[in-house]
Amino acid sequence: MTLPRMQPGDGVAWITGASSGIGEAVALELALRGWTVAITARRLDQLEEIARRADGLPGRIVAHAGDVTDPGAMKAVIETIESVHGPIALAFLNAGIAPDSNGLLDIEAFERTIAVNLVGAARGLAAVLDCMAPRRRGHIALNASIAGYGGLPGASAYGVSKAAAIHLCETLKFDCDRRGIRLQLVNPGWVDTPLTRRKDVPMPFIMSPQEAARRIADGFEQAGFEVSFPRRLSWLMKAINLLPYPAYFWLIGKAARRSGTKAI
Structure with a gap:
């Protein structure tokens, strides 16, 4: 199903996990392309510094502090953004962590990672869907990773x-399509x-x-469900995951031993 592509005139772009890294770079790239970008993370001072760096760009960046692990925070942030700046037309749910682990299965690191990368993303997704569904329009992109294609050491x-x-x-793409909401998946490499x-x-x-942000923003303007890069790595990982398990484990294990990989 082909859904309308959101433009800066359709509303505001909202980005979580925007105080550094990919989120910060995508915020600046979208402001360069004329968007008003509302950015969210826990540290307001860092967000305000990024907003100042957008001075002179065709669009602008506005800071709204919020923690994706706080059950009520995402709904409150979205309500504030929409009441002050207008409807959210594009949401990039980007917040994520990768804490170091101790032992074979560090349950504390596991729970923190799931709380931010999955539950936090779902909270933001649910809150912005509640706003977009009655309007029957909008675009949501969820930042995952090539690392999610298959098990890695x-x-x-x-x-x-x-x-x-x-x-x-x-899973949600089917229902989002029927409601006029474009749902997109972003799977970066390193x-x-x-x-x-x-x-x-x-x-x-x-x-x-900056290069990752350009590819992501270009992907927002295209029709595909998945934005994945670099293609050499993403296609390789997809191909490896088509192998039978014995071949997959042998190949990944051999690559890990040769590189000395202990943790991702």
Whole structure:
């Protein structure tokens, strides 16, 4: 189903997890393309600094603090944004973490990761759907990861959260289509952000947040369900996940041993 593509004149863009990394870069890219962008994260001072950096761009950035792990925060943030700046036409649910893990299965890290990457995303998704559904128009993009395509060594928390986010987006697309809401999935590879700089693992085809933001914003303007990059890595990972399990485990295990990978 082809749904209308949202333009800056249709309303506001809203981005969660926008205080650094991909969220920050996408906010600036959308402001460059003429959007009014409402950005959300826990630290208001960081958001306000990003908003100041948009001075002189065709669009603008406005800061609204909020924590995706707070059950009532997303609804309150959306109500404030829409009452002050107008309807949200485009939402990019980007907030995510990848904490270091201890042991085979660090349950504390697992629960924190699921709380932000999956439950937090679902809270934002539910709240913005409640606003868009009566209007029967809007565009929502959920940021997952290539790491969600299949099991990877050391990614028990992060990979599970992103795999579940992919599944959630795929599942909801059918109902969103019927309600005139465009739902889109963003699956990046390695991007040079504060999150990835803490990881001591090989990062093939890593790209700058600015280049990632351009690809994401370009994807928003196209008709596809999935925005995934770099293509060399995403296509390779998709192909590997078509293999029978014995071949898959052998290939991923061999690659992990050669690179010395311990955690994603």
